[in-house]
Amino acid sequence: MEKPIGVIDSGVGGLTVALELMRQLPREKLIYLGDTKRCPYGPRTKEEVQQFTWEMVDFLLEKEIKLLVIACNTATAYTIDDLKEKLDIPVIGVINPGARAAIKATINQEIGIIGTEGTVKSGAYPDALKQINPELHVQALACPLFVPLVEKGVFTGEEARMVVESTLEPLVEDNDMDTLILGCTHYPLLKPLIKKVVGDQVAVISSSEETARETSAVLEIKQLQNKSGLQQVHEIYSTGDMEIFNRIATKIFQNAIHQQFTIKRAVIEKE
Template identity: 75%
Template sequence: MNRPIGVIDSGVGGLTVLQEMMRQLPREKLIYLGDTKRCPYGPRSKEEVQKFTWEMVDFLLEKEIKLLVIACNTATAFTIEDLKNKLDIPVIGVINPGARAAIKATKNHHIGIIGTEGTVKSGAYPEALERINPKIHVKALACPPFVPMVERGIFAGDEAKETVEKTLKPLKSLKNLDTLILGCTHYPLLKPIIQQVVGDNVTVISSSEETARETSAVLEIEQLQNKTGYHPVHEIYSTGDMELFDKIAQQIFINGKYKELIIKSAEIEKD
């Protein structure tokens, strides 16, 4: 089935998931929508996040997508059950794949989670982890400065390092922590600095690879794979500053992958 897969995020962070999906699913056409105009979602109310998420979903449904990936942890936490109940296509979030990857990685069952205020307050990650293994010890930390910094295109340098060090300071006192989940798809863009700050003894987990693997599995189970041999050109939409969005996309998609993208502006807000 050669219909596209839809991917949504609050901004540029979900491009890290899109990149991994491009690698693992080379025959699948992907259509991505980043709501950069209203990013970040983390500080917003559950009702706002649900409204914005449905506006993104409605935009992609007009593209006749066959599967939806919510590449935003806050949107996953607040909307995935509603979306699964109301849509007639498969819906995949990033929280369960991230939890499974962390369970595989931890040696001592002490797992940290960093995310937006909304994701941390939702308790979605501890619930997902404890559902798999009730013996898991979880410490969650909200990191409000990270998403706005990434959305400005700052992934490295003195400002990024200083911000990460200051924000993650509460985790430094946790002696038993051996695994850290990046509970926001913006955070992998800061992963080298985060790894440096938490130390080499902590395994830093991004849900991107696991989410792409789950997408592949669902496509197979539902018999939705594109079995044609064509090489797709992926569509990326942004609701905000196109110049900055394009600049960040160029930083993420290297090795010729940027040439496989068509980047456009999108209007999705409804009264």
């Protein structure tokens, strides 16, 4: 089926998921929407996140997507059940794939989670982890400064280092964790700094690869794969500042060999 896959996120972070989808599913067209104007979602109420997410979904439904990927942990935590119930297309979030990857990685059953305030407050990751293995010891930490940092395009340098070090200090002190879940799709852009702070003994898990694998499996099971050999031109949309978004998207996609995409501004807020 030649219809596109829709991908939504609160900002630029979900582009890390889009990049992995491009890599694993080269025949599929993606339409990505990042709500950079109203990012971050983490401090917002559940009701706001649900409203904003549905506005993004409605935008993509008009483009006749065949599958929806929620590349935002906060939106996944607050809306996935409602979306699955009300949409007649498959819906994939990033929390369950990330949880499964962490369980594969851990040896001592000590797992840390970092995420937005909304994701941590929802308890979605501990729930997903303990549904699979109730014996796990899970510790979560909200990192409210990480998303604004990434949305400014600050992935490296002294400012980023200081923010990451000070934020993660409570998690790394006297902690036996051997696996850390990056519970926000913005965080892989800070992964080198995060890895340096938590140490080489900790496996740092991003849900991007697992989410792409799950998407591939669902496409096959539902017989929704695009079997044409045509080169796809992906559509990337942002609701906010296009200059910053373009700069960050170009940086993220610089290794996306042979991928073609357009970047445009979208207006999705309802009157």
